[in-house]
Amino acid sequence: AQTVTQSQPEMSVQEAETVTLSCTYDTSENNYYLFWYKQPPSRQMILVIRQEAYKQQNATENRFSVNFQKAAKSFSLKISDSQLGDTAMYFCAFTKGGGADGLTFGKGTHLIIQP
């Protein structure tokens, strides 16, 4: 079974700072996918970024980037130039290749951006 661990229950930074959220996972699979989802107070889950394990290049989406360390089973999210609207719960998630599986989520990190 796969597990996803987010060791930071809550983080707080000033607006415009850079923040890194950590995520580690455990799997015996070689082909898998990793995701970061954002859940603002509205409760909707919003995909932030996606990484295929077979790709060595780290995924980037505007101010969001990941540091994917496959050997260490680590998948951290970096948010640059943080904005007030980035305040939300952030969930790291895993699914193995093949598609006949749901996502396994971590418990989340509550990120607060201070003005």
Add this chain to the structure above:
Amino acid sequence: NAGVMQNPRHLVRRRGQEARLRCSPMKGHSHVYWYRQLPEEGLKFMVYLQKENIIDESGMPKERFSAEFPKEGPSILRIQQVVRGDSAAYFCASSPKGLTNSPLHFGNGTRLTVT
């Protein structure tokens, strides 16, 4: 193109009653996933369905819970004889091609409260 629609947004049931949660996937999406989120927790996978078929129900309790995705109409998650421990937010997500080939789009969830 409307997003994933879940209703009701809030549902209150007394112990022993039945709860029916509805999910209309995005247009053109034939893959539906249900997740449960307990307070202070990440989302837990429950069941994955394609039109008229249950693909993976490994995350769904064997007793009292059932799900369907008929040829016509929304996907339904049904909880019979609800207990207090069923109180949670239930999220539905859909995709056109399955999890690893296309991103999941989540609804806003149904918050079930059992009194």
